[in-house]
Amino acid sequence: VTAPVREHALIERLAGAFRGSPAQLNRRHESDAELVRLPGTGVILALTTDALVEEIASGLYSDPWLIGWMAVTVNASDLAAVGAEPLGILMSIALPPDASDDLVAGLRTGLGAAADAHGLPVIGGDTSRGATLSLTGTAVGLVSPGRPLTRCGARPGDRLFATGRLGLGGAYALGRLLPGSAPEVTFRPLARLREGRLLRRVASCAMDTSDGLIATLDELARRNGCGFSLATPVEEVLHQDVLRAATAAHLPPRLMLAGPHGEFELVFTVPSDRCDALTAGAADAGWAPVELGVVTGEPGVVNLGAGGGPIDTTRVRNLFEDIGGDPRSYLRALNALLEPPTM
Amino acid sequence: VTAPVREHALIERLAGAFRGSPAQLNRRHESDAELVRLPGTGVILALTTDALVEEIASGLYSDPWLIGWMAVTVNASDLAAVGAEPLGILMSIALPPDASDDLVAGLRTGLGAAADAHGLPVIGGDTSRGATLSLTGTAVGLVSPGRPLTRCGARPGDRLFATGRLGLGGAYALGRLLPGSAPEVTFRPLARLREGRLLRRVASCAMDTSDGLIATLDELARRNGCGFSLATPVEEVLHQDVLRAATAAHLPPRLMLAGPHGEFELVFTVPSDRCDALTAGAADAGWAPVELGVVTGEPGVVNLGAGGGPIDTTRVRNLFEDIGGDPRSYLRALNALLEPPTM
Numbered sequence: 001v002t003a004p005v006r007e008h009a010l011i012e013r014l015a016g017a018f019r020g021s022p023a024q025l026n027r028r029h030e031s032d033a034e035l036v037r038l039p040g041t042g043v044i045l046a047l048t049t050d051a052l053v054e055e056i057a058s059g060l061y062s063d064p065w066l067i068g069w070m071a072v073t074v075n076a077s078d079l080a081a082v083g084a085e086p087l088g089i090l091m092s093i094a095l096p097p098d099a100s101d102d103l104v105a106g107l108r109t110g111l112g113a114a115a116d117a118h119g120l121p122v123i124g125g126d127t128s129r130g131a132t133l134s135l136t137g138t139a140v141g142l143v144s145p146g147r148p149l150t151r152c153g154a155r156p157g158d159r160l161f162a163t164g165r166l167g168l169g170g171a172y173a174l175g176r177l178l179p180g181s182a183p184e185v186t187f188r189p190l191a192r193l194r195e196g197r198l199l200r201r202v203a204s205c206a207m208d209t210s211d212g213l214i215a216t217l218d219e220l221a222r223r224n225g226c227g228f229s230l231a232t233p234v235e236e237v238l239h240q241d242v243l244r245a246a247t248a249a250h251l252p253p254r255l256m257l258a259g260p261h262g263e264f265e266l267v268f269t270v271p272s273d274r275c276d277a278l279t280a281g282a283a284d285a286g287w288a289p290v291e292l293g294v295v296t297g298e299p300g301v302v303n304l305g306a307g308g309g310p311i312d313t314t315r316v317r318n319l320f321e322d323i324g325g326d327p328r329s330y331l332r333a334l335n336a337l338l339e340p341p342t343m
Numbered sequence: 344v345t346a347p348v349r350e351h352a353l354i355e356r357l358a359g360a361f362r363g364s365p366a367q368l369n370r371r372h373e374s375d376a377e378l379v380r381l382p383g384t385g386v387i388l389a390l391t392t393d394a395l396v397e398e399i400a401s402g403l404y405s406d407p408w409l410i411g412w413m414a415v416t417v418n419a420s421d422l423a424a425v426g427a428e429p430l431g432i433l434m435s436i437a438l439p440p441d442a443s444d445d446l447v448a449g450l451r452t453g454l455g456a457a458a459d460a461h462g463l464p465v466i467g468g469d470t471s472r473g474a475t476l477s478l479t480g481t482a483v484g485l486v487s488p489g490r491p492l493t494r495c496g497a498r499p500g501d502r503l504f505a506t507g508r509l510g511l512g513g514a515y516a517l518g519r520l521l522p523g524s525a526p527e528v529t530f531r532p533l534a535r536l537r538e539g540r541l542l543r544r545v546a547s548c549a550m551d552t553s554d555g556l557i558a559t560l561d562e563l564a565r566r567n568g569c570g571f572s573l574a575t576p577v578e579e580v581l582h583q584d585v586l587r588a589a590t591a592a593h594l595p596p597r598l599m600l601a602g603p604h605g606e607f608e609l610v611f612t613v614p615s616d617r618c619d620a621l622t623a624g625a626a627d628a629g630w631a632p633v634e635l636g637v638v639t640g641e642p643g644v645v646n647l648g649a650g651g652g653p654i655d656t657t658r659v660r661n662l663f664e665d666i667g668g669d670p671r672s673y674l675r676a677l678n679a680l681l682e683p684p685t686m
Contacts, residue, residue, distance in 0.1 A: 007470065010438075010470050011468075011470060013444075013447045013448075013451065014436060014447055014450065014451050014454075014468075014470060015451065015454075015465060015468065016451060017455065018451075018454070018455055018458065018464065018465045019455075019458070019459065019464055020464055020466065021430070021431050021464040021466050023430070023431075024431070024464075024466050033467075034431075034433070034466045034467035036430065036431060036466060036483075038381075038386060038430075038485065039485070041384065041386060043381060043384060043386065045388075045483070047431070047433060047466065047467060047481075047483060048433070048467065049433040049434075049435045049467065049468060049469050049479070049481055050435070050469050051435045051437065051469050051471050051479065053437045053471035053472065053473045054471055054472055054473075057473070057474065087364070087366070087379065087381075088364050088366075088367070088377075088379060088390070090377070090390060090391070090392040090481055091358075091392075092392045092393070092394045092479045092481075093357060094394065094396045094477065095353075101356075104356045104357055105356075107357065108356070108357055108358065108359060108361075111357075111358075111361070112360065112361055112362075115361065115362070116362065121361070121362055121363055121364040121367075122358060122361045123363065123364050123367050123377045123379060123390065124376075124377035124390060124391065124392065125354075125357075125358065125392060126392050126393050126394050126479075127350065127353050127354060127357060128394050128396040128397055129396065129397055130396045130397075130400070130475070130477065131400065131474055131475050132473070132474050132475075134437065134473065134477070136392070136394065136435045136469075136479040138390075138392055138433055138435075138481035140379075140388070140390060140483070142381065142382070
């Protein structure tokens with residue numbers, strides 16, 4: 001996979017030649033959270049920062065409670081993808097000049113609910129006055145000694161899973177950005193911290209679906225020089241509410257997997273000989289992995305199954321920015337990219 | 344000191360009843376960086392987040408290089424105030440839609456230069472598209488085992504110092520926000536990380552002057568139930584460039600200590616019997632503490648010396664927001680607050 005990802009190009013321009021830390025275990029893009037070994041100890045810190053800016057400006061998130069909830073969850077999800085134990089989160093909040101009491105109270109209760117739900121206490125923060133509302137979280141977690149779980153390590157023949165059914169992020173975004181086009185779905189994701197700690201023992205790589213399934217597969221294909229072939233019917237991959245929304249909106253269900261707003265599940269690969277351990281460990285913990293397909297040896301070739309040919313995951317990933325943000329044009333173009341000529 | 348600080352009130356509204364972490368050693372406002380003991384180890388993490396939002400929107404910082412430099416420095420300064428060893432920083436950047444190549448390149452070189460100068464490598468980050476430019480840094484450091492250095496611990500009779508001469512932050516802000524009113528001063532602060540590590544051994548409390556000397560003294564008085572009496576002539580407290588700028592602008596020099604934009608020195612207190620250790624340790628390290636005065640037993644009473652009575656540090660601290668941001672009205676009101684009737 002060599003076509004450039006727009007977001008990667010921007011990060012190169014902003015951070016090109018930065019000297020890293022000798023204590024850092026991962027290179028850029030190799031894991032959802034940065035992994036830093038504390039000098040003189042076996043302890044590995046997991047650190048991640050993620051801001052809500054466009055999501056608020058575009059109206060994707062407008063309920064103050066949900067904004068607070070998501071500011072914690074997006075960061076907790078990065079900790080989950082490296083199998084970290086949550087330690088705490090710092091929250092920097094820029095409030096607009098006209099911030100109402102309801103806005104402030106909604107943010108506080110959403111932040112507090114998500115902190116409690118994830119066991120990720122808000123340990124500090126910063127406030128400022130900005131033109132528009134934005135929240136930037138930075139989460140810290142601990143990773144037990146040993147080889148860390150990252151985006152790297154998948155091998156051809158490994159099996160591909162998700163921690164749960166997918167599509168709620170896409171269906172939610174559709175309902176918000178094209179009101180009336182589809183029944184609204186409830187969107188209040190819980191980061192998969194518990195699942196991530198099991199994956200630490202069995203998975204060869206993992207990444208969260210914060211940017212949607214296709215972007216996740218594109219990134220994992222880049223990191224591992226592999227491809228993916230999906231075999232499970234889309235009806236068994238999508239959340240029931242998402243299937244209902246797609247049907248009601250007369251949209252192909254797989255569209256719900258392809259948008260840039262994901263559902264904060266984990267996607268991960270497991271060597272065949274550890275799949276029994278995955279099944280048993282997940283059953284013990286009360287969840288069921290959703291099998292998606294397999295890792296292939298064809299670099300960058302992602303096939304969604306159902307008789308279609310491989311899709312251009314880089315174009316899918318860049319599409320929302322390429323189109324310039326109009327939701328209807330985006331959906332049309334996205335649909336075309338997902339229906340490649342059969343081979 | 345019981346009058347409310349505007350910033351504290353907002354933080355209460357945003358974070359009022361948050362459950363903290365049992366691993367956290369400080370309570371809210373007690374230290375410049377959050378201090379968290381890693382479970383099962385003696386290691387203490389120092390964590391701090393600080394955003395540049397108003398500083399950019401107001402034009403206080405407009406050179407992209409300086410914006411990048413300051414985004415690192417403001418966070419490094421919080422690590423310095425707790426005597427931490429820097430480990431790394433995460434940088435979340437919201438770029439406006441029209442961000443030029445020069446802006447991006449300037450940010451990158453400023454960030455990189457400050458990261459190198461402070462030994463605080465940029466280990467990760469996040470990019471987004473915002474209406475306006477903003478940068479949110481989160482720095483991580485390590486504190487060696489033992490009683491941490493915080494804002495708490497000053498006792499009446501302790502002596503009050505700064506790590507260097509003060510006023511550059513105020514004089515710089517004056518030159519930027521009221522162009523032509525005073526000669527511009529060079530402002531490129533370096534956080535006092537090395538000094539902070541010495542203070543860990545000798546100081547009873549410490550805080551950086553990110554919000555200016557008066558706000559720092561107000562906060563330290565609140566945390567310690569003490570007062571401060573300054574004895575050193577203002578000519579020996581202010582940086583030479585600041586004295587020149589004040590004289591040229593026909594402004595009372597002490598005004599340069601009172602504005603909300605500080606110089607990122609550390610202000611700290613030292614018990615009398617450790618002052619020799621301070622002098623010797625600082626001389627070994629090639630710096631000279633600036634003595635400001637003494638800690639008194641009168642809660643909240645801050646006297647700037649030179650024959651004046653105590654000043655209302657809370658009103659000084661809230662004034663910029665109370666006035667609504669007009670620099671000339673602010674300066675007039677500030678001057679009045681600094682010239683209380685003699686007792």
